[in-house]
Each structure stands twice: as C-alpha cells, then as structure tokens.
Amino acid sequence: VLVDGHAVCACLVPAASAEGSQVRTVEGLANGRLSALQESFLRNGAAQCGICTPGLLVTATALLERNPKPDEAEVRDALGGVLCRCTGYRKIIKAVVEAGMTLPAENGVDGAVGAALPRLDGEVKVVGTERFGADERPDGALAVAVIRSPHWHARFTFGDLDGFIASHPGVIAVFTADDIPGRNRFGVIPPFADQPALADKTALFRGEAVAIIAGERDAVAALDLSDFPITWEELPHALTVGKARNGFARLHESRDGNILLQGIVERGDAETALAGSVATAFGALETSYVEHAYIEPEAGYAFMDGDTVVIKACTQSPIMDRDDTAAILGLEPEKVRIVPTATGGGFGSKLDLSVQPLIGLVALKTGRPASLVYTRQESMASTTKRHPAQMKATIGANADGRITGMVFEGDFNTGAYASWGPTVATRVPVHASGPYFTPNYRALGRAVHTNGPISGAFRGFGVPQAALMQETLYDELATGLGIDRLEFRLRNALRDGQPTVCGHVMEKGTGIAACLEALREPWRRAIEEAGAFNGENVHVKRGVGVASCWYGCGNTGIPNPSTIKIGITAAGRLVMHQGAVDIGQGSNTVIPQIAAEALGLPLGDFTYVYGDTAVTPDAGKTSGSRQTYISGKAAERSGRALRDAILRHANVSDAATLSLDGADIIV
DSSP, X not given: OEETTEEOOGGGSOGGGGTTSOEEOGGGSSSSSOOHHHHHHHHHTOOSSOSSHHHHHHHHHHHHHHOSSOOHHHHHHHHTTSOOSSSOSHHHHXXXXXXXXXXXXXXXXXXXXXXOOOOTTHHHHHHTOOOBTTSOOOTTOEEEEEEEOSSSSEEEEEOOHHHHHHTSTTEEXXXXXXXXXXXXXXXXXXXXXOBOSSOOSEEOSTTOEEEEEEEOHHHHHTOOGGGSOEEEEEOOOOOSHHHHHTTOOOSSTTOGGGEEEEEEEEESOHHHHHHTOSEEEEEEEEEOOBOOOOSSOOEEEEEEETTEEEEEEOOSOHHHHHHHHHHHHTOOGGGEEEEEOBOSOOTTGGGSOSSHHHHHHHHHHHSSOEEEEOOHHHHHHHSOBBOOEEEEEEEEEOTTSOEEEEEEEEEEEEESSOTTHHHHHHHHHHHTTOSBOOSSEEEEEEEEEOSSOOBOOOSSTTHHHHHHHHHHHHHHHHHHHTOOHHHHHHHHBXXXXXXXXXXXXXXXXXXXXXXXXXXXXXXXXXXXXXXXXXXXXXXXXXXXXXXXXXXXXXXXXXXXOOOOEEEEOTTXXXXXXXXXXXXXXXXXXXXXXXXXXXXXXXXXXXXEEOSOTTTSOOOOOSOTTOIIIIIHHHHHHHHHHHHHHHHHHHTOOTTOOOEEETTEEEO
C-alpha cells in the first residue's frame, strides 16, 4: 500500500502507526477508470495469475509519481522487493516503462487467433477485485487448524479429545481418521492413490496431517497447538533413495524396495554403440528438492448447500478434487461441488488435494461453513516439491560429433506418497535423450518412496532434472572432440522425419534445429565478449552456456480428454461453458479466441461460464502445458460443430458469415 506516497508492506505496518496518514491501495489508483499504469499492465500482459499484481502496481505508482519516465534500471530497482513467480518480470518492467505512452493500436480481427488483445480476465487483476482462496469467507464460518506430525516417521495415539474440546471454549470439534466417513485415501493417479486425508495411527513424513480442530475464529487463533493431546513414538526414517532402497522397511506394503514404479525405454543396442564410439562421456548428478513458492498459500472454504458440499478453493484440477473429496467424504461425486477461486500461482503443486477434504469434512460434520488458509510453513511442509534425483549416464559420439548411443539411469525421490511419482518415472525415460537424434538408447527411471516431503508435479515432471545430466555430458563430448558446443547440438538436433527414442516420427514441426540456428550470431558474440572480459579480469570470470530441453504437452502416452460446450440461448446469448482453470497461463483468453475463430463470431458476442464442476464439463487438469493444446482443440471442435449446425439449418455453404442481432442469428 501507499502511506503518504511511500510504498510499504501492509502486513508489516501496524494500523495505529498510519493514523493521520493518507493510505492508498490498488483500488485507489484510478477514480472510476483504469490508470495509465493499469492500462499498460493490461496491454503488456503483465498480470498473469494476478496475486502479486496489486503490490507491483502500488510500488510502481510510487515510482512514477516521483519519476514519470524511469528507465529499466530504475524500474528494476524500485520493484526489487516485490516477488512474482509467474512472469520473469520482463513484461512488468516493460509495462511500467511504457505507462502513459501513446502507443499504436495492435492489429487483430475481432480478437481471433493471432490478435494481441488484453486478457479477458485481466481487468479484475489490475483493479484488485480478483478473488483468491483467502479472499472470501462466509459469515460465521468455523476456522480450521491442522495438527501435523513433527517427525519424519512416527506412530501416534490421541489422548482425551473430548476433554480438550471441553477445556477450550469456542472449540466445536476435533476430527481424526476415525471420523472420515468414506475412503481415507486419495491420489492424482487413481491406481496409485495412497495418501490419507488424515493419517491413521502412523505418520510417514514431517508435516503430515493427523487431526483437525474446528472452532470459532478467535478461539482457534488463541490455541496453543503444542497442548493438543497426542503422544508420538518416533520411528526410523529414510530420507534418501539410497537408504530407502537398501534394506529399509517398506513404507507401503505392496511396494518392494520402496520402489513405487519404474519406467524404461530401449531403442537399438546402446551398450554396443557405446563400446564402438570414438568418444564417450560419463557423469553422475544429484538434484535437490525445489519448493514451488507460489505467492498464494493453499486456501478455501466449504459450506453445505442442501445435501451437497460446496468447496471454493484454489486448485489446478477441479474435477479431480471433486472425485477424491467425494470418495473421502463417502458421497457421490455429484454431491460435491468444486468452485475454483483464482489461483495465485500453482506450477503443479495445486494439482494435489490440500485444504479441500479437511474443510469439506468440517462442513459435512457440523453443518457450518468452514475455512482454512495454510500458513507459509504449513504450505511448504505439507505440499509437493520437485523430485530430487540421483542420475548417472553415459553418452557416446563418433568422430564427426554424431551421437551413437546413450545409457541413462535415474532414481527420483517421490517422498512418502505417490502423487505424480508414476508420471515422473515414466516420463523421464521418454525425454532423457533431450531433443536430439539418438539411434541407440536405454533409459530407466524409478520413483522411490522415502520419508521425505511428497514430490509431485513441477513444470516438467522430472524432465528438467534429466536435461541437466544429458546437457552436461554433451558439453563434455563437444569439448573432447574439439567441436563448438552449439555446433555439436546442431549436428544432433532432431529433424523432421527422424524418430525419437520411442520411435515417434514427427513429419513436420520439429523446431529445435531452427531454434539453435537462430542462436549462431548471439552465441558467437557472447563467446567473444566473455573472452574479452576474462582477458582483462583476474578474479571475476564470465562463462557462456547453451542447453536444450523438450517436453510433451499433457499426459504422456495416455488419453488427454477435454470437453468444451458452446451454445446459443433462445434469447440469442452465446455462452461458452469451459472448466479449464487459468492459473496465469492465459487459457481464459486463448480458448475463447480459438472458439471465436472456429465459430465465426467475434469474442465480444461471448459470455462465459468458468470452472464450476456443477455447470461446466471436464476440461481436464491444468498441467503439462495442455490447456491451450488440448482444451483449445476441444473449443475449436465445439465452435465448428455449432457453426455447422447453424449453416445446416440455413442450408448455406461454409463460406457464409454469421452475426447476432438480439435473439436473431444473421446468416
């Protein structure tokens, strides 16, 4: 917020200290219309998920009021303390620099594909009216506190829970695994579902939920959770895949050696190819956990609507949330309704359940609304991470620098429960070669259980880890053969008509070679500049690197269904029902653009019904960069189907144009 024109963190400034001061929030930046800065944010696409946008706008306003024409360095310095996890800041910086400039209008025809138009959901982000998980709470909603394991692996027993409730006025109930009416197990991949909503007698990782307390807000806020009646018996734990695989007790009875799943891809004879190679490079790498660190922690509330549990919370996968929550609560799927709030960053972790079954249980059991907002500590302790990996690989090449073969093996620490471990174990072998022609290949990926944090989806499903291994060895091979590192990659880049390691032949659209070709001049220039700098400096040196990564859109090797519905009401209203969750990637704009072009009507004619499992069809989860590609295709087919139906009724050819005039369709 701005206090007397100075940007301050609202959460760190006591309200009493602002007495007599002028306080402005993002809502006060424009008087009835967008400010020049807000317009610039919209024009430049600087607001993605939107959770950080108010802070950026307020901070930039303070800068612009001091200096109406800042340069990029001044903008970077002013915004340096405001975190954004989506954008990389480039569009934000550009928006601030261009604020107030008169710029030519972008070309575009009715907002169809290819038009550079502001996000359809962008205005609520820049004026501060977007609703995130913690922004709504019904009057009288119960607060929920979660009791979590302080140990990596422990048995536990509860004491006098009734006495705890009686001795804490305002506490309404305590719920444990014994209170769950349905199947106390969930997971994003149903055959591997193994995680309890509330652990039953044994906790497998530190931060696992074992009980929840529901009560009036002030009473729950005043609780000292260390007084909760629970006794812990700490058990041996394994945090590394090495320990978990070598004689450690099974964390899940049916998974020998704590191996959740392994995937393998083989092509040709990799060992023979390596033995006959002119040059080989071997390496081993380890990567660590990575926290998603989205700005918005998990949050939401639940309430009863008749006999239906309604949950409003941040999510990337509303249908998956509905189905798993219903199973936990012992309800039919249609008796649970998920209404996604705006999601302040996801990056994969908000694909898994978090608050949903906990607040749903409280609402179901008490009949009162219930809300829960994770603390940052809770969010980091209990939600998924990027898989740590232990990898080793050997790659060979001939004298011309052509790859002859590759062998890869990787163990991926999937933590206490499965989450997306099966996807990582199977996706990594498919991609570990990188986007390069590799005629002989063997790759093995394993997902291994430990007592560490659960590992799940995080922008790539293990592929970025494998790329570190492969690209490091490419550098070693290129250097050993005396070939420029960029040139080495160009010689091996997949091209149209060449098979991947899985035998998949792409006849067109294989763009990695063109991408690398475009780097020739910047690469040469960067090498020269680094060499000149290093020749003049003793203690500080510069390096230049190049690397590639590839990644399949959507699910790997399994169906990617998505459904979009478009119709025209009797009153002439054009309505799109689409359940694809936009977490900042822009699907709320892209999908309608595709539909508008396919149907042949302008975007301005559309009204939208977004992600609500009661009224929108299943567009699948928002992950794997799939919504534009998969749900976009569904939108295209839906638009074309409606257009074909209209033209068929009018008995005209596809060359006809359409328009709406009130309740009439003009053909």
